[in-house]
Amino acid sequence: MTNYLVVGSGLFGATFAYEAAKRGNHVKVIEKRDHIAGNIYTKEVDGIQVHQYGAHIFHTSNKEIWEYINQFVEFNRYTNSPVANYKGEIYNLPFNMNTFNKLWGVATPAEAAAKIAEQRKVLGDKTPENLEEQAISLIGTDIYKKLIKGYTEKQWGQKATELPAFIIRRLPVRLTYDNNYFNDTYQGIPIGGYTQIIEKMLDSDLIDVETGVDFFDKKQEYIDQYDKVIFTGMIDQFFNYQLGELEYRSLRFETEEMDIDNYQGNAVVNYTDAETPYTRVIEHKHFEFGKGDKNKTIVTKEYPANWSRGDEPYYPINNDKNNRLYKAYRDLSSTEPKVVFGGRLGQYRYYDMHQVIHAALQVVKDELKD
Numbered sequence: 001m002t003n004y005l006v007v008g009s010g011l012f013g014a015t016f017a018y019e020a021a022k023r024g025n026h027v028k029v030i031e032k033r034d035h036i037a038g039n040i041y042t043k044e045v046d047g048i049q050v051h052q053y054g055a056h057i058f059h060t061s062n063k064e065i066w067e068y069i070n071q072f073v074e075f076n077r078y079t080n081s082p083v084a085n086y087k088g089e090i091y092n093l094p095f096n097m098n099t100f101n102k103l104w105g106v107a108t109p110a111e112a113a114a115k116i117a118e119q120r121k122v123l124g125d126k127t128p129e130n131l132e133e134q135a136i137s138l139i140g141t142d143i144y145k146k147l148i149k150g151y152t153e154k155q156w157g158q159k160a161t162e163l164p165a166f167i168i169r170r171l172p173v174r175l176t177y178d179n180n181y182f183n184d185t186y187q188g189i190p191i192g193g194y195t196q197i198i199e200k201m202l203d204s205d206l207i208d209v210e211t212g213v214d215f216f217d218k219k220q221e222y223i224d225q226y227d228k229v230i231f232t233g234m235i236d237q238f239f240n241y242q243l244g245e246l247e248y249r250s251l252r253f254e255t256e257e258m259d260i261d262n263y264q265g266n267a268v269v270n271y272t273d274a275e276t277p278y279t280r281v282i283e284h285k286h287f288e289f290g291k292g293d294k295n296k297t298i299v300t301k302e303y304p305a306n307w308s309r310g311d312e313p314y315y316p317i318n319n320d321k322n323n324r325l326y327k328a329y330r331d332l333s334s335t336e337p338k339v340v341f342g343g344r345l346g347q348y349r350y351y352d353m354h355q356v357i358h359a360a361l362q363v364v365k366d367e368l369k370d
């Protein structure tokens with residue numbers, strides 16, 4: 001039997017804790033926020049599950065992962081079909097025949113493809129050197145101007161001409177009338193929210209959970225006290241930023257309760273113009289097909305924000321510079337044989353939920369050899 005300390009009660013930490021306890025190990029989970037579940041935390045307000053840290057849609061093509069998560073919760077048949085609002089004009093996403101029809105009046109895939117090909121010509125033979133050129137080379141000028149430029153510049157806080165092309169190496173473009181954002185085999189929203197998944201994972205006599213506790217208050221004591229530490233916080237912070245700071249993008253959420261049933265008719269609306277300061281508006285009840293109070297709705301505006309120490313590090317910025325620095329921290333982690341780094345902050349990777357579970361189960365395999 002091993003005594004584990006898991007730092008962070010998000011999906012990575014909870015998956016590890018569940019598997020470790022299942023095998024008879026003791027697990028202490030500490031969480032610095034005042035609640036469990038990390039960024040997948042949902043909270044019920046007026047019978048509506050509010051995604052406190054941004055819209056979370058579970059999607060995967062990995063049958064094992066889908067079956068794994070389904071042991072904890074039942075999913076509804078939600079299909080992500082966001083719409084874009086450009087100065088009051090509404091377009092379907094991802095870019096598909098519905099988008100092209102609204103934009104250009106074209107009805108067939110051949111007409112749409114011809115239009116895109118014609119608009120790409122402005123670049124000539126030039127190899128795209130920045131995000132603007134890359135986007136135009138993939139989808140033409142109209143979509144770039146109305147649906148990509150403003151949104152992306154707000155998201156990254158930089159001009160599209162200054163952003164690297166690699167950010168949009170691919171764009172989901174479909175020449176079919178299909179508004180389903182994901183190509184994955186399975187997707188949905190857990191009926192009753194995400195928090196219950198983590199509650200069930202941590203519900204064991206062998207798991208002790210403490211919230212409102214920061215690992216860094218007693219770092220060395222914790223390391224000495226436990227046989228092994230699974231750390232899902234920021235890897236650069238763990239090493240006291242000794243090799244330099246990794247960069248992140250942050251977000252600010254503004255949530256409002258309204259005395260109406262239906263505000264925007266869709267769970268996710270992207271605001272793609274440059275003037276609107278937020279990027280997305282989430283109306284939570286639509287993730288569960290309008291469940292909840294009929295006279296209320298909860299709406300969250302998502303504002304991209306620069307990150308500095310102390311802010312929530314929502315997105316790692318995986319450019320070459322940061323990836324090199326992360327690798328240096330990873331090399332440094334060999335000096336801490338009792339610590340395993342995991343999750344989107346410990347591994348400095350933009351992980352979706354299914355990828356986090358997969359990565360945690362990989363650590364389980366290495367760590368808890370059956």
Ligand code: FDA
Nearest residue numbers: 008010011012032038039054056057215233343344352353
């Ligand atoms: P997570 O951040 O959830 O958990 C880490 C935990 O560690 C946190 O609770 C933190 O407080 C705690 N912690 C950190 N440092 C600590 C310390 N020093 N002491 C104690 N505790 C500490 N994915 C997807 O599949 N579909 C989607 O639609 C979305 N949407 C989405 C929207 C937004 C806005 C974001 C930011 C992310 C998504 N995701 C997503 C990704 C998803 O949120 C992500 O894959 C998982 O939540 C990551 O789980 P982790 O456990 O790795 O980190």
